[in-house]
Amino acid sequence: MISIHTRQLLSGLVLPVMVFLAVGVMLAGQIWSGRAIQLRMAAAREMGPVYQGLLFPQKQFYKWQLTLQGVGDLLAANARLRKENRQLAYWYGEAQTLRQENARLKAVLHWGAEDTRDYVSGWVVRDESGPYLRAVLLQVGDHQVQQGSLAVDAVGLVGRVSEVGAHVVRVLLIEDAASRIPVTLQNSGGDAMMIGDNTPYPRLMYYSQSLRPEEGEHIVTRGQTGLTGGVAVGHVHYLSPGQPVVVPDAALERLELVRIFDGDFMLEAPPSAGRVREKPPLLPDHHDGEAPSNWQNLRRFLPFSSLRNG
Template structure:
């Protein structure tokens, strides 16, 4: 302090010389600190990026779940529209059920989530938007089993729509059931439309089934309109026939329902 006051110029030159000598050392010492600060800042950036990546991943998972729900609803909506196109004025009541199971390898059947409480009855016609797929074989309180047209035990009276020739559609656990007890094979041509005949009071006449696929020496095979053996929704239709259904319970008003929502049919 005394030297700085007595000879300030000398003191200033001495201080600058010391500063110049220490500058390289200080520069070397500061670099690790700057590197450490940069590393810490980079670490914060990485942590932010990780959190942001995790947030985006969760968002993608939620969007994928919503996409799956949207696709399922789109399929269900399409099948509901197809069911609405299948109308019959003679139907007394119907109930729409969701498929919750299948019969297995050797049994061609479907399990629905509707039963007696919802209005399902044994013998009712099971249809989808394209036509008949089978009939109700067993009914519980809250479930029912549909015997498909392709099942080995299925027998349905049918006719060729153009020629009115009658036959029996017999399932054999393949995708193409056979026509038996009918007209000669030479009278049939591929592409002819096959519908229910109404014989035996099992089904009303005119329900679409399929078309003749092959007609040769080995037999007549029918390609069903309902080629999908695992639809999402199936409608059970009661036409009031006594062939399989039997007499309806007395005092029960005809109803229509979708799922478990039932309402009286208005005349």
């Protein structure tokens, strides 16, 4: 055991000894500088792996910190892109809706010259088509509409105004059994009466026997007092010999925007490329000379029947 006095003596000699050694090392380095450099380099070489081992946790932690920071930035950027994508999808839908509505409005505006007619446009608010009634209700606001005025969509005749209310009007479609509209055959120039029968294809009746309707012949309304003339209606198709019907140009099964014309002036129809159906109608065909069956004749007068192929 070292005594207390010895420990006190040694503790008092530590500082002078350390100062003496430091001065000695400095003097030795100045005297033998080349040897000192070699010793320092050898010590650095031997201690290099130890330094690498001591710095490895710090370097790894720094890499993990950068990785976590990058992941956080990616999550924030992903959230921002998702929000922008939702906004773009919303505005894309709005743009598509406006584009379709603009196309429909432009198509309806193709009827004749603007300064030659009076018209009211309205959206279909209710479809009243059923087994015994083919009609739609239009929202026309405060506009005044006369009973009996013609209604058209973007391509052809829809029907006539049958009832007028405060803000809505009822349009009786051309396929309704109560519909009676005088028409003109464009090829032959003859007149006829288009009569609805609650089927998608109204009948042609009361035409001159010397000017029979031709297959595929186009039909327009006949201008007379209280009726706008020249409105495209459709084209002729024969269900069987002696039974001509009208295939409407208007899309009566999906009406949206309808225009109502007041007056008895002649109206210029839109170009035929946009209103004539390219595909043949889905109607039963009969060979020439073959008479239709009794059931086929009877179903023409049933209000709940429809004409379909096979």
